[in-house]
Amino acid sequence: MDSNFYSLIESRMLSDRTATCLILRDGAELSYGGLAALVGRIARLLVDRGIAPGDRMVVQTEKTPEALALYLATLKIGAIYAPLNSAYTEAEMAYFIGDAEPALVVRDAVALAGEAAALEPLDRSEPRSADDVAALIYTSGTTGRSKGAMLTHGNLAANAQALIEAWGYGGGDVLLHALPIFHVHGLFIALHCALLTGGALIWLPKFDEKDVLRMLPRATVMMGVPTFYTRLLAQPGFERAAAAHMRLFVSGSAPLLESTFAEFEARTGQRILERYGMSEAIVITTNPLVGDRVPGSVGFPLPGVGLRIAGGEDAGGIEICGPSVFSGYWRMPEKTAEEFTADGWFRTGDVGRADADGRVWISGRAKDLIISGGYNVYPKEIELLLDTLEGIGESAVVGVPHPDFGEAVIAVATGKGDEAALIAEARARLAGFKTPKRILFVEELPRNAMGKVQKNLLRDRYAGLFA
């Protein structure tokens, strides 16, 4: 049986060729039939260039309809799609190209599509088994070398189908898509829900508040990272009426602050649905579509996903198994073996807990755990407390080298206030070893493209604080 994920998408696309697939920033539209033809022509070009099944295609390009078609054409011919962050420099690209050993590197999907314009669309898709690799997703690599997570055709199909079910996604939905497509959030999660149901996508090249507000009236669903929501809230025109017609707002890729959830609800009446996932497994848990969306919790494991907490009394390492868990790191068998348990569960590297109902709460990355004077300190606990203090907007707690304690707890925060008074307030509610020794104010916390706070940069910046 053919398990090429593109075959699944294509059968849906061709069942209604005239249906709108993409609505662009300038209002122009591309139908499903139009997209299928574009995919077919690019697929023909790739085959003519000698790209064979299993070959890697490294792609660093603008988010255009052609870029989407290039992704789908890669799947169609059975090659492996390796998208890279558009912010990567030449030196970084050189590493990825050396690692992936691609048959082709594409830096401009529009130009490539131009070359394919006169070609006859390729009809046949390359049959694939569910275990064949469809994409190499390089992890953000905040520690050590970036690793290429191998996601299979089966992984993509299983996760997309589970999400469509969980989020009640249908062909009548119009998705506001302002995420980058070099990451699983924009490339798989958001995109596949729409493509597999035949729904339209508002295809924005990037998140621009003005564009989003202008296009939102046509949307029914938006998927974003937490920063999208805080940036929308900063817009005076973003009020109840602007969001009243929306069916669903989804947030993921980084923790959604409870204060953002609450403010969003107060302003719009909508409760953001938070979910948790990662490159290696796509979406892992989600808050319910029907039922209580609890701020601070990432909800329940998706159907088919096994989730357990290893070690730790109140919090431990989150381990998972299931049909969307990747097949391993590209050419890193040892690293892969290290990250899987003897009984085949993947160690996510996240620390969290599950409550009696099975709801999952994340307390951070294991590598962000601070060990101060021999005691374990979970940054999230401290951040949650600091964020409630008058003057502090948002905080990030990290450990930095300390001559006595090994590591000292420090906080970096937005807002302003009296450092000594804030530390005293925190101390009144926290054990001494957990209390930040310093609270340093900054304009903004450093974040990557997916809105994650880059704690590694903070650790580097303040490494000499107690030296």
Ligand code: AMP
């Ligand atoms: P990436 O592979 O770049 O998508 O990063 C995955 C990591 O992002 C996860 O392992 C978590 O640490 C974090 N993450 C994703 N979604 C959430 C969420 N809803 N809450 C907290 N952390 C999250």
